[in-house]
Amino acid sequence: MTRVRRPKDPTELSAAEWVRQQLIEDIVAGRLRPGEKLCEVKIASRLGCSRTPVREAFRHLGALGLANFEKNRGGNVVRLERAMMLELFEALAEVAAACAGLAASRAEAQRRSLAERDWPHAAAPAGSGGDDDLFSVLFGVCGNRLLSEAGATIRCRLLPYWRLLGKAAEEWPVHGAPGQAETVRAMAAGDGRASRRAMRAFVLMARDQAVRGLPCSVLP
């Protein structure tokens, strides 16, 4: 893998933090693939720092659920099994539904802004980094940082697989748009119950499509 050096900009970014961001990006973007071994020394030399910041970053990845580490045996990028992916989607559905429900009861101005946007692409686990898709905006206006973070974390864990959907993901906007639009309408109208229901259904539909789309070789 190509060697990267951290920009020599000592402003506000410790090596540990930089490494952490770098590794998360690498995992989400698929440069570090599910199941891949994470070796402190190799990562450290690739990123041009010592093992210490790498270790701290590793522990953070572990806390986020993006990697597994066993004592004295190093770690791997988490490789989801079907059951776990179903759980992740289920949890995402619940958290997103809760966010939608709360968002529906927030200040009307914010909600109106939701209805007026045009939503770029489907949002289920969705666009790799852009922060203007349904979820990112939803998490922004729901008014509860904890739910937002929980949702964002869960989404992060699904993203590595999103890329692998390939063609199936291309069809997403087509099938996803109606559910997404319905959710947005309900939120804009301030109907909490309908928002929850629509959001939950939307994510669960995404789940079915994703689980169907991934062959057993990548999702055992």
Added chain:
Amino acid sequence: MTRVRRPKDPTELSAAEWVRQQLIEDIVAGRLRPGEKLCEVKIASRLGCSRTPVREAFRHLGALGLANFEKNRGGNVVRLERAMMLELFEALAEVAAACAGLAASRAEAQRRSLAERDWPHAAAPAGSGGDDDLFSVLFGVCGNRLLSEAGATIRCRLLPYWRLLGKAAEEWPVHGAPGQAETVRAMAAGDGRASRRAMRAFVLMARDQAVRGLPCSVLP
């Protein structure tokens, strides 16, 4: 603070992990109080290890939201403000409601076992460590590890303040029991919608009582 040494039992517990557990217990039990400064050197010497494992534990506390760390300036045990406590309770209500809803749709045997227990004390943020209160059991039977963990984490962040409620907490079982019983009944009956509603109302009631009970000196 009294000096503690980790048991010299090399079975399956790295120093870092031990320190982490120790610090979490200290925070939840109030031995390390909200706002208290966390100094690597002092903690390390108190726990009889070097700074390295302590640093890793610190990062983990940060990820859990139990402590804040600023670059080059060390950290403190998180001190909640009223607004944040409200957010935590709100998030807990949503997550617990989701768990209750899911639990209501799981295998009947598990649900029946819920109805037959007798519930020791109220459960809102509740009992410091026991794992037989409503929440712990709920998280166990809801069948979704992610929601369980999210809920447990949020609860952990509230626990340090629970202790401070003092007399108000004593009254808890009285006011809390009805809502709790209703929630359990609904889950045992397999009524998802009622389970969610009852659980949400139950936690939000706990919130109001907690926020009322804490003076401004401890909850700015």
Added chain:
DNA sequence: CATGCTGAGATTGTATACAGCAAGCATTTT
């Protein structure tokens, strides 16, 4: 041929050394 042992190499866990940042205090300057 299968099985178990062994020792070298690799990798992690922990301790320590060193450098850099931050806050407080004393001294100087106006």
Added chain:
DNA sequence: AAAATGCTTGCTGTATACAATCTCAGCATG
């Protein structure tokens, strides 16, 4: 006297050294 400046001290961030543990090829043995 008040403000500015430069030390001093304590702490954190990172690198590196050392110890403990795991892995696995190679060999002996049944």
